[in-house]
Amino acid sequence: MIRPSRHHGNRHGRSEEARRAVLEAADGLLVEKGFTGVTMEGIALRAGVAKQTVYRWWSTKTEVLLDAFLEDSAEELVPPDHGDLAADLRDYLRRLAHFLGGSESGAVFRALIAQAQHDPAFAAVFRERHLDAQRARDRLPLERARDRGELPGSVDVAAETERLVAPLYYRVLVTGEPLDEAFADAVAPARELSGRVRDPDRFAALLGRYTGCAVPAGATSGDGFALGPLTVRLTRSADGVDVVVAGVVDRVLAARVETLFDVL
Structure with missing residues (x-):
């Protein structure tokens, strides 16, 4: 059973360096070898740490990849605040499109989604640890616009946000078509x-x-x-x-x- 990751030790000094090296190694191996090619032994070797170090913090490669993905999404998907909704949406949707379709983090996301299809325990953990936080990030541009009067107070932020981001996820998970800036720009409604x-x-x-x-x-x-x-x-x-x-x-x-x- 997949469990939320345990305490990762001191976030400073050598422990933090080793932890970061493990997460980066897992990302890189997945891109190079695919999900089945990633092993705990391979992660340890790529990171330059002992296998026991990896197992001290994580039980499975899926846990390692999930933590790597969660950190990447929290760092890279911070919605901008230009004070203008059109600029905010353009910037954020471009950022999200690149993250999902053009980065190592996107490759990890696709692998985790695939794993969740046949692992209900992991699927529950993935939703619990990622979905609420990502939805909050996705909604932030519209919430800010509503609060400063660019959108009417009656706007359904949750529904409008889903309409904005759904085409990006559909391309990356279903059709496999490219996610570029032109497509991200077309998703935002006309001003x-x-x-x-x-x-x-x-x-x-x-x-x-x-x-x-x-x-x-x-x-x-x-x-x-x-x-x-x-x-x-x-x-x-x-x-x-x-x-x-x-x-x-x-x-x-x-x-x-x-x-x-x-x-x-």
């Missing part, structure tokens, strides 16, 4: 949506309902207005009113705005 409407008053009223924000009096009589975190620009022509809605991040809201363009 601006544009279309033409014939009834701008009705459009503004429905947009206010969707965002939970009050539409300013006379909003559609000028060339634009602010609505909560959104900025709406209006340009009149003989065929109707061209509308640009800036600041859209919530995918549900984006779909509703697109529908308004189609029906109004």
